[in-house]
Amino acid sequence: MRVVIVGGVAGGMSAATRLRRLRDDIDIVVIERSGYVSYANCGLPYYVGGVIADEDDLVLQTPERLHERFRLDVRVATEVLSIDRDRHEVTVRDLHTNAESAIGYDKLILSPGAAPVLPPIPGIELALPLRTVEDVTRLREAVLAPDQHAVIIGGGFIGLELAENLRHRGLRVTVVEAAPQVLGPLDPELATLVADELDRHGVTVLLGATVEAIGEDHVQVNGQSIAADVVIAAIGVRPESGLARAANLVLGPRGGIEVDAANRTSDPDIYAVGDVAQQTDALDGSATLVPLANLANRQGRTVADHICGRAVREVPAIGTAIVKIFDVTVAVTGWNEKRLRAAGRHFAALHAHPGSHAGYYPGAQTMALKLLFDPVSGEIFGAQAVGGDGVDKRIDVLATAIRGGLTAPELADLELAYAPPFGSAKDPVNMLGYMAENTISGLCSPVQWSDVASLQAEHFRVLDVRSRSEFAQGSILGALNIPLDELRERTSEIPREPLIVTCAVGQRGHTATLLLQDHGFDVVNLDGGYQTWSHSPAGLAAVAQQSK
Ligand code: FAD
Numbered sequence: 001m002r003v004v005i006v007g008g009v010a011g012g013m014s015a016a017t018r019l020r021r022l023r024d025d026i027d028i029v030v031i032e033r034s035g036y037v038s039y040a041n042c043g044l045p046y047y048v049g050g051v052i053a054d055e056d057d058l059v060l061q062t063p064e065r066l067h068e069r070f071r072l073d074v075r076v077a078t079e080v081l082s083i084d085r086d087r088h089e090v091t092v093r094d095l096h097t098n099a100e101s102a103i104g105y106d107k108l109i110l111s112p113g114a115a116p117v118l119p120p121i122p123g124i125e126l127a128l129p130l131r132t133v134e135d136v137t138r139l140r141e142a143v144l145a146p147d148q149h150a151v152i153i154g155g156g157f158i159g160l161e162l163a164e165n166l167r168h169r170g171l172r173v174t175v176v177e178a179a180p181q182v183l184g185p186l187d188p189e190l191a192t193l194v195a196d197e198l199d200r201h202g203v204t205v206l207l208g209a210t211v212e213a214i215g216e217d218h219v220q221v222n223g224q225s226i227a228a229d230v231v232i233a234a235i236g237v238r239p240e241s242g243l244a245r246a247a248n249l250v251l252g253p254r255g256g257i258e259v260d261a262a263n264r265t266s267d268p269d270i271y272a273v274g275d276v277a278q279q280t281d282a283l284d285g286s287a288t289l290v291p292l293a294n295l296a297n298r299q300g301r302t303v304a305d306h307i308c309g310r311a312v313r314e315v316p317a318i319g320t321a322i323v324k325i326f327d328v329t330v331a332v333t334g335w336n337e338k339r340l341r342a343a344g345r346h347f348a349a350l351h352a353h354p355g356s357h358a359g360y361y362p363g364a365q366t367m368a369l370k371l372l373f374d375p376v377s378g379e380i381f382g383a384q385a386v387g388g389d390g391v392d393k394r395i396d397v398l399a400t401a402i403r404g405g406l407t408a409p410e411l412a413d414l415e416l417a418y419a420p421p422f423g424s425a426k427d428p429v430n431m432l433g434y435m436a437e438n439t440i441s442g443l444c445s446p447v448q449w450s451d452v453a454s455l456q457a458e459h460f461r462v463l464d465v466r467s468r469s470e471f472a473q474g475s476i477l478g479a480l481n482i483p484l485d486e487l488r489e490r491t492s493e494i495p496r497e498p499l500i501v502t503c504a505v506g507q508r509g510h511t512a513t514l515l516l517q518d519h520g521f522d523v524v525n526l527d528g529g530y531q532t533w534s535h536s537p538a539g540l541a542a543v544a545q546q547s548k
Helices: 010-022 041-048 063-070 133-142 157-168 188-200 242-246 293-307 337-342 391-404 409-413 428-440 449-457 468-472 507-518 529-535 537-546
Strands: 002-006 027-031 073-075 078-084 089-094 100-104 107-110 114-116 149-153 172-177 203-207 211-214 218-221 224-227 230-233 237-239 270-272 320-325 328-334 348-352 368-373 380-387 461-464 499-502 523-525
Touching (some): 002 010, 010 293, 041 133, 149 157, 188 320, 188 380, 337 368, 368 428, 380 391, 529 537
Parallel strands (some): 149 172, 499 523
Antiparallel strands (some): 114 237, 211 218, 218 224
């Protein structure tokens, strides 16, 4: 049997090596268009910044080593031009000699990845994309002097990783983002924390800004010309499904190749994995695209297993991702609030600002943590975190909980490793579980930052139970300040109107809410407290208004 694989990086190489481990008698041919195989595409931004100093460190394998160990026939600088499904062969071109030839296959695995989106902006050909080792070499060559100005189009994961790395090289950096926030997978009240971090490190971020044209030494953004020595396109990716389309394989609405549970396409002898394959969303079963390395590697293995007659199982995609932006870690899993709203889903949101570990042990860092879940069934829809230490651990636990089908209150039951340098006896994930249980059981009904203005318009009064000094540093307009510890003695001062209680992060507010409910007040707690509100679009707008 001969298996031909298109694309020799994450999904393709995972399939190739698994196949070889399972069977030594298969003829395995890997065709890779770039000059490198099995390279660390996720490491490319760090090579731009010099954090990864040696280009060789990006190249995890060579065709020679892969042949030596796995007897793989790896052909780099070779492009698959077309698929002839009837004849079971692909036409390839050697990019050095331009010679074309046909290679027959019994099974074909497509893992050509995703191509950078390059919108039809005049001069877009001057913008450098970042996908391959060749791209990163071009980018390194373009980034010559620290006094240069780089403009990055796109404030997503790769754009921001590049912003950090170019600052590391000393360049001035501007990120141009069409959306009103950076990092689309985050909800806006968490994305502002990332924008603050970029600002702190000298990155200019233009939000709601569109690049209209790119010239040799400038870009035009919202009608203004900005000088630019280097322009980078990091606008997103689209599945590289041209070969599949030309071969009449069935594609989904967003251009990904439709596959079954074994990653088989509409042709049973052709498989598709990784960024090019359409995924099934774990939450609603819809067709989705999740261009991340974990899925590509897992699916490469799945396909090898299936070809070798082993049982495989369908694993829908949750979408779990993490990124480092200077000193901040951002991680997400599942759906965000924007997507839940757009889909018309009924959901509850909870915000917490716990420490990475016990506060009394040195070095604890605060993180912003958000959980989204079904307020009736408790099904976990998604989570987001922005902070330092421990963000990765919490999001990974929450992703595991989603995969395992735990409900939000059941997060309280997780027995997580604890000692003061690592966590808290009530881990942040357990805390989310307690909070969710309080919400679902009706013990309290938190309101969100986005509800404050409309509730105030309905004559809710804001009662801030932080200390006087905390209150003096900033508060919600019209708030009455009575510190929590004085509340019992001063209930007579509290107006008998509906109340929104707030504190710094929602914890003292929760205690105050239950106390006041017990005293007959009509009261709701502001979820995530002043900290969440003040970083939200509503809070930022209110603060800007006050300072005018
Ligand atoms: P790829 O790994 O992209 O491999 C596809 C290969 O196919 C390419 O080398 C391409 O040259 C080749 N090819 C395409 N068409 C043809 C053809 N016709 N003939 C021959 N060869 C062809 N994901 C994460 O989870 N975490 C990260 O931190 C992360 N960081 C990233 C940073 C960067 C700069 C980039 C570009 C991606 C990053 N990703 C990250 C995404 C991750 O790399 C991809 O999801 C993953 O590599 C997809 O695997 P794949 O096999 O589908 O495609």
